[in-house]
Amino acid sequence: MSTSSDSSVIVVGAGVIGLATAVELAARGHEVTVLDPAPASGATHFAGGMLAPAAEVVYQQDPLFPLMRASGAWYPELIDLVAAHAEVPTGYRAEGTLVVAADRADAQHLTELAEYQSLHGMEVERITVREARRAEPLLSPRLAGAVSIPGDTQVFPRQWAAALLSAAQGLGVRFFRTAAQSIDATTGVVTTAVGEFDAEQVVLAAGLGAREIEWADSAGLEQSPLHLRPVYGDILR
DSSP states (O other), X not given: OOOOOOOSEEEEOOSHHHHHHHHHHHHTTOOEEEEOSSTTOTHHHHOXXXXXXXXXXXXXXXXXXXXXXXXHHHHHHHHHHHHHHOSSOOOEEOSOEEEEESSHHHHHHHHHHHHHHHHTTOOOEEEOHHHHHHHSTTSOTTOOEEEEETTOEEEOHHHHHHHHHHHHHHTTOEEEXXXXXXXXXXXXXXXXXXXXXXXXXXXXXXXXXGGGSBOTGGGTOSSOSOOOOOOOOOOOO
């Protein structure tokens, strides 16, 4: 079976990244098709939702910081775009982020990190534990320190994904609930269990699932450079 798509772009994967890509492209006038057997699921369903270019800083990753700041600054524009086309709330929260220290060692690390963040142009404010507890009453009074990062925001991932999905549909994005099996990097043909789809451009945004999709041969590579693995994490709500 062969299904010919006249879309100019095919997005493989309908998590937060794939859906945001589809919304942005559709809003700019492109015809977009999204392929995913279960949109808004996978890692997106379990993510923490932190939009934290400052709080997520890791030492010695300096070349990444400008991209992180630019991405954080762009997110409100994306939120507004989605809100204008979605029929459900975006789940966006802009109260900022608190980072707290549990003991003296944590407090020293927090001080050093805040200096490092400030050195790289990030807005970080040292506050007292009392001020932190005023903002978040459930914090322990025995904390050793705290900083406020007003520019770090968050989304509720499941609600955000639902809003992205709604906005994409409102903008005319077409969804096919099928998984990509292979992508021909030279022709833009995507093969699935229900047939083939073709477009001028293909965006691979399948997250961990990208390691299961064959495409390297058509790109002249001996093997895929996507050495992906799941990473365990905990979230307390």
